[in-house]
Amino acid sequence: MPVLDSRxxxxxxxxxxxxxxxxxxxCTYCNFRAEPxxxxxxxxxxxxxxxRTFQDQGVCEILILSGEVHPHSSRRQGWFQRIxxxxxxxxxxxxxxxxxxxxxxxxxxxxxxxxNVSMGLMLEQLTPRLLxxxxxxxxxxxxELRLQQLEWAGKLKIxxxxxxxxxxxxxxxxxxxxxxxxxxxxxxxxxxQEVILQPHSPGSQQTWDAPAFNPHQxxxxxxxxxxxxxxxxxxxxxxxxxxxxxxxLACLDAGARDLGGIGPxxxxxxxxxxxxxxxxxxxxxxxxWNLVPRLPVYPQYDQWLTQRLQIAVERWRxxxx
Ligand code: SF4
Numbered sequence: 001m002p003v004l005d006s007r008x009x010x011x012x013x014x015x016x017x018x019x020x021x022x023x024x025x026x027c028t029y030c031n032f033r034a035e036p037x038x039x040x041x042x043x044x045x046x047x048x049x050x051x052r053t054f055q056d057q058g059v060c061e062i063l064i065l066s067g068e069v070h071p072h073s074s075r076r077q078g079w080f081q082r083i084x085x086x087x088x089x090x091x092x093x094x095x096x097x098x099x100x101x102x103x104x105x106x107x108x109x110x111x112x113x114x115x116n117v118s119m120g121l122m123l124e125q126l127t128p129r130l131l132x133x134x135x136x137x138x139x140x141x142x143x144e145l146r147l148q149q150l151e152w153a154g155k156l157k158i159x160x161x162x163x164x165x166x167x168x169x170x171x172x173x174x175x176x177x178x179x180x181x182x183x184x185x186x187x188x189x190x191x192x193q194e195v196i197l198q199p200h201s202p203g204s205q206q207t208w209d210a211p212a213f214n215p216h217q218x219x220x221x222x223x224x225x226x227x228x229x230x231x232x233x234x235x236x237x238x239x240x241x242x243x244x245x246x247x248x249l250a251c252l253d254a255g256a257r258d259l260g261g262i263g264p265x266x267x268x269x270x271x272x273x274x275x276x277x278x279x280x281x282x283x284x285x286x287x288x289w290n291l292v293p294r295l296p297v298y299p300q301y302d303q304w305l306t307q308r309l310q311i312a313v314e315r316w317r318x319x320x321x
Contacts, residue, residue, distance in 0.1 A: 009289050009292070011262045012260065012295070014060070014263045016265065017062055020034075020079065025137065027134055028134045029134055031206050047086050060320065064101065096117045097116045103121065114306055117159065130168060150192070157304040163195050164197055169210075176224065183229050198237075201241045203270065203272075218247065222254035238260055238269070239262075241272055
């Protein structure tokens, strides 16, 4: 459980693999997707070559982040198998996998649990109004569908990361409703390890012409989120989307305690490069924040993992504390 008055801020030394950029949804703020059939899938050989360059470099988490193949497509099974195989490959090379590949069936989630130490899906916003705007052509963004994913993750005892996307046309009340829903599900299953508060940050590929979420509003949102969410859920903010050092520190003062996966590229926001550890530490240290690496699974969930995953996790806990 995070001790809020401690001066510890965590991050996950991570590398992202993208099985495919193709996605059948068309969120208008997206800077990631390619048209279905227009993004060759990552082969296991290419995945292995990439992963080998990160062995023994301190990288612990392999974030497997994928665009979505439609659940009724004849290519769905192949897509799912590729994600499973990449998770398995990362694990066999000594990394810890964390998959975020959009809504999955209950069976798909159960299978991925055996090769992932945690999984994730942004709830984004619960309000159905966004289905008329930014999510008009994004059937995966139906709020009930995403809530069900969080519930299934709880039933399957999958340590889970979710979050809000801020500034996509919602109201302030919508923020609190979405946070309430996360808190309620966590009170039933106790499985939410982190909530990301991600400010919409326009990129060069998106079709939606809208301003960035004002990062100066973030500390206020974090402070209220800290009141709504149970204390064993950590609040995460992406430091590349809060480029002003003073406001990054204000976010920590308001209750954020994690900076997420830090790696060579933010695949979701490719226009906003991640700062590296040294750059972040230069901001943190003078303000007496202690920046430390963490695993993609929090210690209170270790006993939920299969024995094979527990052994892999224990090795990393010894290596990076
Ligand atoms: S934001 Fe995610 S779900 Fe939406 S189009 Fe992009 S990749 Fe697909």
